[in-house]
Amino acid sequence: MKYILVFLVFFSGSQIFSQEESAEVSIDFLKESLGYLASDELAGRRTGSEGIEKAAHYIETVFQKSGLQPYFETYRDSFQVKGKTGYNMVGFKEGNDPKLKDELIVLGAHYDHIGVVDESKIVAGDSIANGANDNAAGTTSILALAKYFADKQTKRSVLFVLFSAEEEGLVGSKHIAKRLKKEEANIYTMLNFEMIGVPLVGQNYSAYLTGFNESNFAETFNNYAGKKVFGFFSKAKDFKLFQRSDNYPFYQEMKIPAQTLCTFDFSNYDYYHHVDDEAELMDYEHMKNLISDIIPGIEGMANSKTKVIQLNSK
Numbered sequence: 001m002k003y004i005l006v007f008l009v010f011f012s013g014s015q016i017f018s019q020e021e022s023a024e025v026s027i028d029f030l031k032e033s034l035g036y037l038a039s040d041e042l043a044g045r046r047t048g049s050e051g052i053e054k055a056a057h058y059i060e061t062v063f064q065k066s067g068l069q070p071y072f073e074t075y076r077d078s079f080q081v082k083g084k085t086g087y088n089m090v091g092f093k094e095g096n097d098p099k100l101k102d103e104l105i106v107l108g109a110h111y112d113h114i115g116v117v118d119e120s121k122i123v124a125g126d127s128i129a130n131g132a133n134d135n136a137a138g139t140t141s142i143l144a145l146a147k148y149f150a151d152k153q154t155k156r157s158v159l160f161v162l163f164s165a166e167e168e169g170l171v172g173s174k175h176i177a178k179r180l181k182k183e184e185a186n187i188y189t190m191l192n193f194e195m196i197g198v199p200l201v202g203q204n205y206s207a208y209l210t211g212f213n214e215s216n217f218a219e220t221f222n223n224y225a226g227k228k229v230f231g232f233f234s235k236a237k238d239f240k241l242f243q244r245s246d247n248y249p250f251y252q253e254m255k256i257p258a259q260t261l262c263t264f265d266f267s268n269y270d271y272y273h274h275v276d277d278e279a280e281l282m283d284y285e286h287m288k289n290l291i292s293d294i295i296p297g298i299e300g301m302a303n304s305k306t307k308v309i310q311l312n313s314k
């Protein structure tokens with residue numbers, strides 16, 4: 001906020017506005033992005049479908065307009081799944097420290113969903129599982145962060161990755177984790193966003209982090225953020241959520257701190273993989289607050305002199 005005020009004093013009207021836009025997470029953008037990704041036009045974003053191609057194109061447009069570079073030859077990292085082509089979407093922001101820029105922080109979320117449901121799951125004629133919370137919300141968070149970091153300087157580089165074929169069994173994240181390992185990418189941490197569209201109820205933290213006890217990720221991140229953003233959720237451990245999302249292949253391939261943040265607690269939202277998982281049920285104020293709280297944590301990771309976040313030894 002201080003940053004904006006400085007500009008208010010020294011710059012003319014039009015520039016104030018562009019600075020303010022880029023310095024904050026905009027609810028208008030969250031609504032636009034999530035509303036589009038979870039619209040019927042995209043038909044539930046099933047990997048290999050026309051609908052997910054529209055989502056991929058939208059992600060490319062946001063990357064491009066923000067000024068993010070492709071990390072590979074293009075923004076697309078392609079792979080085959082069940083006879084179809086899937087695309088992980090990857091944007092890159094290079095760090096500004098001559099040495100630390102070779103180290104990467106990966107921010108990820110899956111943008112695919114399950115598409116059109118079987119007859120048994122149709123409700124009142126609606127057969128499209130729009131996947132607003134799962135995971136247009138996570139995708140939109142990554143896009144908001146991409147927009148935010150595109151014109152900020154950090155010491156380490158940041159990769160923004162939207163995975164496809166998560167719903168087919170983490171196929172996209174397995175593919176890219178293997179590829180990055182083969183290319184000897186030096187990844188420091190991986191933070192994955194899953195189902196963050198509805199707030200937790202009755203917790204003293206904003207989101208739970210899966211694999212909480214695998215590393216000092218949450219503790220370090222909360223120190224950077226200056227508040228308890230991430231906490232421990234026992235059901236995440238009971239249900240082995242650490243192994244069930246796109247963070248896990250990064251942990252498996254590279255043995256790095258790679259964890260998922262989530263605000264779905266199994267009782268605060270009734271529409272998991274349901275046709276009623278719709279954009280209008282998302283809490284945009286909550287999303288804005290959460291993303292805004294996460295930004296200083298990412299900045300702390302991206303700028304620390306050494307790799308402070310580490311796996312716990314077993």
Ligand SMILES: [Zn+2]
Pocket residue numbers: 110134135166194195
């Ligand atoms: Zn998901």
